[in-house]
Amino acid sequence: MKIKNKLLSTFVAASLAISAGSAMAAEKIRFATEGAWALFNFIDETGKPQGFDVDIADALCEKLQAECEMVTQDWDGLIPGLKVRKFDAIIASMSITEERQRVVDFTDPYYSGGLRFVAAKDKDFDTTVEALKGKTIGAQRATVGGIYLEDNLSDVVNVKLYDTNDSVxxxxxxxxxxxxxxxxxxxYEWLKNEPGFEYKGEAFNKNDKIGIAVRKNDQELRDKLNRAxxxxxxxxTYAEINAKYFPFSIY
Incomplete structure (x- = not known):
């Protein structure tokens, strides 16, 4: 009888240990970001991802009492990597678009943005369609800016697309x-360090909503992130992170 009780106790303890281990593993969230979109995500001098996106991810994990791991992935590989489970979520200033919503799900927006032209201060640069004719305009490939350029101005300007915004x-x-x-x-951040350049014209496409992407139908993780x-x-906490990077609200 004592032997049976001892075996039973050992079995229960082992089961609890396995359950605890599984629970701990479930509380780990592996985020991916690009690392080439300062101030939102960039790599610091030690090789570590930093930026607004990273700080938001850390704050969400802290609120969820989850372990947060951040990995970097080239922009074009973010959604494919998510789909094959290389990571659990994408926090890389990704715009919520109908095309992307067909392959991934998004959380509620965690900030809003818009598009804007930028050029040298001493350059005569009018943003009207007529004035843009024949000019060479660049944008990052597969971003809202790049898509806008291809869809709306490809018959007006010479379009050049790049793998990263830094290359632009x-x-x-x-x-x-x-x-x-x-x-x-x-x-905005880039212009602070480049006094020879400036915005041209007003911001447009201001309905750009930025969300965290999760795998299609991963309702549990999406709901957790939304609550956090x-x-x-x-x-x-959000306001503190916002103020660290911008003197105005971007929520």
Whole structure:
């Protein structure tokens, strides 16, 4: 009898240990970001991902009492990587579009943005369609800016698409581009360090909503992230992170 009780106790303890281990594993969220979209996501001098997106992910994990792991992935590989379970969610300033919603699900928006032209200050750059004719305009491939450029101006301007926004900026500075279309907020940070360049015209496409992507029908994770997002907005954590990067609200 004592032997049976001892065996039973051992079995229960082992079962509890396995259950506890499974619960701990379930509380780990593996986020992916691009690492090339400052100030939202970038790689610091130690090789570690940083930025607004990363800080939001950390705050969400803290609210959920989950372990947060951040990995980097080239932009074009983010959604394919999510689908094959290389990571659990994408937090990379990804716009919520109908096309993407066909293959992934999104949380509620965690910030809103818009598009804007940028060019050299000393360049005569009018953003009307007539004035843009024949100009060479750049944008990052597969972004809202790049898609807008292809869909709306490909018969007006010479379109140049790049793998990263940093490459767009490099060609803009070298004079290989007359101008660029980019998300207004990342460009805001770049312009602070590039006094020879400025926004041209007003912001447009302001209905750009940015969300965290999860695998299609991963309702449990999406709901958890939405609840955590609401919580960090309510308790002021979101506002603190916002103020770290921008002197105005982007929520």
């Amino acid at each position: 900026y490099l060609d803009l500075k070298s004079g290989r581009l007359d101008g660029a279309i980019s998300d207004e907020l990342p460009t 997002l609401q919580a960090i907005v309510a308790d002021g």
